[in-house]
Amino acid sequence: MSTPSPRPSYAAVLRAPHALRAFTAALVGRLSYGTVSLALMLSLTRSTGSYAMAGTLMALFGATSVFLSPYRAALVDRHGPRRALLPMALLYATLLGALAAACWRPGAHPAVLAGTAALAGACTPPLGPTMRAVWAELLPDRAMVQRAYSLDGVAEELLFVSGPLLVGVVVGVAPPAVGVALSALLVAVGTLVFATSPAAGALRPAGRAKDGTPAAGRAGTGQGRALLQPVVVAAGVGVSVSAVDLLAVAFAGQHGHGDGTVAWVLAALSAGSAVGGLLNGAVTWRSSARARLPFLAAGLGLCLAAAGLAPGVGMLVAAVTCAGLFVAPALTTAYLIADESAEPGFRTRAGAWCNTAVNAGMSAGAAAVGLLVERLPLPVCFALCGAVAVAAALVPGRRRGATGERPGLLSRRPGGSRPSPSRPSPSPSRTSGRP
Structure with missing residues (x-):
């Protein structure tokens, strides 16, 4: 045995x-x-x-x-x-x-x-x-x-x-x-x-195919469809997370608290994200990354929606901490899917598309919440920001090939030897880019 x-x-x-x-x-x-x-x-x-x-x-x-x-x-x-x-x-x-x-x-x-x-x-x-x-x-x-x-x-x-x-x-x-x-x-x-x-x-430049076509330029529509789910979810996470900054400021103002309260809320989000990321890496998952990603995005959205119902700062901190537990795992899983979907010579770009989606979502979220918070009740703003992550979770995961993985990936098992196929290729404060 x-x-x-x-x-x-x-x-x-x-x-x-x-x-x-x-x-x-x-x-x-x-x-x-x-x-x-x-x-x-x-x-x-x-x-x-x-x-x-x-x-x-x-x-x-x-x-x-x-x-x-x-x-x-x-x-x-x-x-x-x-x-x-x-x-x-x-x-x-x-x-x-x-x-x-x-x-x-x-x-x-x-x-x-x-x-x-x-x-x-x-x-x-x-x-x-x-x-x-x-x-x-x-x-x-x-x-x-x-x-x-x-x-x-x-x-x-x-x-x-x-x-x-x-x-x-x-x-x-x-x-x-x-x-x-x-x-x-x-x-x-x-x-x-x-x-x-x-x-x-060890990350070698992309070579050329037998027909002379640069491998780095041969990503097809199949890969684009395979990247759709992680990119959309990454953007949804960016929108939802960036919204917390301004929503925390508005919550503190409505409840008569100072700027120190906002710092505690944002620290809770970061702490929750760090703990969630460590736990996510420690678990040996039986389900695939594509199957997990919608649940992680939906969990983030539901926790943010619940945060809008918090009667005081203590409950808000608790709810935001729970939301943070899903942030790093969702982004990590999106990056994993992007890497699994990458054509030969496209690995760095596949991750960069997710990175770009997160940053673009953060910018869009900050701008949108700035408009909403002056026009709608705060619980509704929290719910709408959470709904963005939930909506992103509904995007179906489409695999690039029959297995959804790069050639040679199936033979890379724990404890196994590494195959040698052609070598293919996841933000200052949350409102700025994470190159």
């Missing part, structure tokens, strides 16, 4: 060859995304003297960063992390340095700031999607990949909580532009160490 393979642990994931160096370096680079938005907003506000102008410039920076993400990921798929990420990171860090210099003293021309901010956003290196692609390439079976994605998601959540705190420390002793310069340094150093690591080197 064969002995069953032991359940993989988080320590086992980090003990994979060269994984710890790559993951640590990627986290250093991604910490820049947790610091840059607040530091840049403060710098632009001080430089222009206008909240409206600073907001417009931040919108330009965020738009080019979010919506060009799949195209930057395509460069990683086509040329590999070393040839694609290093030039991006160098340009991004240089442009952030230019913004820091321009904002050091008031009076910079808005057109200069706008052009530099837009170009900087366009060069943002997709460290998150690339690191997830590296995990999927590096680890021998899907159980370990699930554990790695959960660890990655929880770590990212912590980065976007600690990043603004770090900026708060910096601006206490120096101008906000120093925070922008720090963001440039973090992304340059982190990307350099990550892209030159042996683990990143």
Whole structure:
């Protein structure tokens, strides 16, 4: 009788060859995304003297960063992390340095700031999607990949909580532009160490098919349909989660509480997400990722709808904590499905589409709730935001092939050997992008 393979642990994931160096370096680079938005907003506000102008410039920076993400990921798929990420990171860090210099003293021309901010956003290196692609390439079976994605998601959540705190420390002793310069340094150093690591080197550029067609450009309509479910759910999660920020502010105002209450609510959401992500990675699921994803999205939506009925802050914190339990698992599962659906040479882009969907959903959710909260009762606003996640859960999961997995994936079992088919390829505060 064969002995069953032991359940993989988080320590086992980090003990994979060269994984710890790559993951640590990627986290250093991604910490820049947790610091840059607040530091840049403060710098632009001080430089222009206008909240409206600073907001417009931040919108330009965020738009080019979010919506060009799949195209930057395509460069990683086509040329590999070393040839694609290093030039991006160098340009991004240089442009952030230019913004820091321009904002050091008031009076910079808005057109200069706008052009530099837009170009900087366009060069943002997709460290998150690339690191997830590296995990999927590096680890021998899907159980370990699930554990790695959960660890990655929880770590990212912590980065976007600690990043603004770090900026708060910096601006206490120096101008906000120093925070922008720090963001440039973090992304340059982190990307350099990550892209030159042996683990990143395992993510090879897409080759060419026998007919000469670049593999990275051959994703068909079947893959598009397979990605529909995770992308829509990721967008729904983004809408719902971003809504909590403003809804918490409105709830505190209606119940006579100060801004400290809002901080507790948002902390509860982050804590719930971190706990949920760790639990999701620890469980050996019998159901497929596509079967789990609708339940996770629906759970998030129902908890948010229930939060609107909370009679006081204590119940609101409890309900939001329960909602958070579904956030990281839903996003992790969406990333897993995207990776399983990826055609050869499309792995980084598949994850980047989910990433883009989350960020676009966050932007749309923040804008929509800002309009709704002044026109509708607060419980109705909570219910509508929850309904978005529930509606996303209704999108049917369509597999790319008969098994819904990439060729060769079925032979990657816990404890089994890795096949060698062609190598195919998951946000500052919640209202900004998570490259």
